[in-house]
Amino acid sequence: AAGVIQSPRHLIKEKRETATLKCYPIPRHDTVYWYQQGPGQDPQFLISFYEKMQSDKGSIPDRFSAQQFSDYHSELNMSSLELGDSALYFCASSLGLLGVTQYFGPGTRLLVL
Amino acid sequence: EDQVTQSPEALRLQEGESSSLNCSYTVSGLRGLFWYRQDPGKGPEFLFTLYSAGEEKEKERLKATLTKKESFLHITAPKPEDSATYLCAVQASAGGTSYGKLTFGQGTILTVHP
Numbered sequence: 305a306a307g308v309i310q311s312p313r314h315l316i317k318e319k320r321e322t323a324t325l326k327c328y329p330i331p332r333h334d335t336v337y338w339y340q341q342g343p344g345q346d347p348q349f350l351i352s353f354y355e356k357m358q359s360d361k362g363s364i365p366d367r368f369s370a371q372q373f374s375d376y377h378s379e380l381n382m383s384s385l386e387l388g389d390s391a392l393y394f395c396a397s398s399l400g401l402l403g404v405t406q407y408f409g410p411g412t413r414l415l416v417l
Numbered sequence: 418e419d420q421v422t423q424s425p426e427a428l429r430l431q432e433g434e435s436s437s438l439n440c441s442y443t444v445s446g447l448r449g450l451f452w453y454r455q456d457p458g459k460g461p462e463f464l465f466t467l468y469s470a471g472e473e474k475e476k477e478r479l480k481a482t483l484t485k486k487e488s489f490l491h492i493t494a495p496k497p498e499d500s501a502t503y504l505c506a507v508q509a510s511a512g513g514t515s516y517g518k519l520t521f522g523q524g525t526i527l528t529v530h531p
Contacts, residue, residue, distance in 0.1 A: 308460075335517065346504065346521035347461070360516040394460050401517045403448045403468065403508065408460035 306331055308397050308409030316415045317385050325380040325412045329397030335359070336378040337406055338370060341392040353378060354401045385416045419444045423505050423522035430495055430529050438490040438503055438525045446510030450488050451519065452481050453504040461504055464490075495529045502526050 309328040317323050329336050335354045339347035349362035353372035364370075367385075372378045382389060392413050396406035420443045430436055442450065449468055453461035465474045467483040474481050478499065480491040490503055506519040 337518065339519075346523050347519075349518040349520070352517055354517070360518050362518055392458070396519075398517075402510070405449075405451065405463055405466050406519060407463055408453070410460045411458075413458070 310409040314413050323382045327378045327395030333397035333399050335398045337396040339394045390416045419520040421522035427526040432531050433494045435493045440488040440505030442507045444507045444509045448508040448510045451506045455502045497529045497531050500529045
């Protein structure tokens with residue numbers, strides 16, 4: 305079965321640079337979530353989109369922005385990168401918004417030097 | 418605010434030694450409780466979804482149960498390949514302040530020795 309696709313899988317950036325992470329949900333899924341997981345931490349919710357509209361917002365820095373496109377893929381744009389942004393970034397997708405299972409992608413490992 | 422606490426933080430078992438992981442939660446209206454397995458550097462892998470107290474679900478050596486305040490993940494006769502971090506997460510109802518996001522516990526790191 306098709307899974308969530310994330311690209312790139314690994315990314316190395318310098319401080320103050322920008323990065324764009326991409327997420328392709330499971331076919332027919334209309335909801336996308338972004339989570340950040342630091343070393344030894346649990347995933348922290350950043351932002352979500354349902355039917356191309358922002359549905360919820362968590363602890364996402366103002367330096368970050370995201371959107372969901374007409375084909376339901378999503379992009380997380382990160383600017384003015386800081387050392388503390390180094391983490392695993394997961395995208396999850398679901399069919400619908402509430403009470404449904406979120407399926408996670410393999411993640412993008414971001415390292416900021 | 419939604420809170421999820423998992424215990425123990427780490428659990429070491431011998432192969433075949435059954436045990437349980439605990440997930441205690443506080444949420445403003447539970448929409449669903451989810452169990453995931455996560456291997457190092459990989460994305461969480463879905464295991465179970467539970468919706469109401471008294472519900473139970475099984476898959477191979479794993480069984481998840483739910484009460485009004487906590488969930489248990491029972492592991493029967495574990496094998497070394499069951500070694501992973503097990504994450505519990507809750508989703509609150511739309512009447513609260515969140516719309517679909519998962520709030521995770523810190524996870525239980527399970528190690529099964531042969």
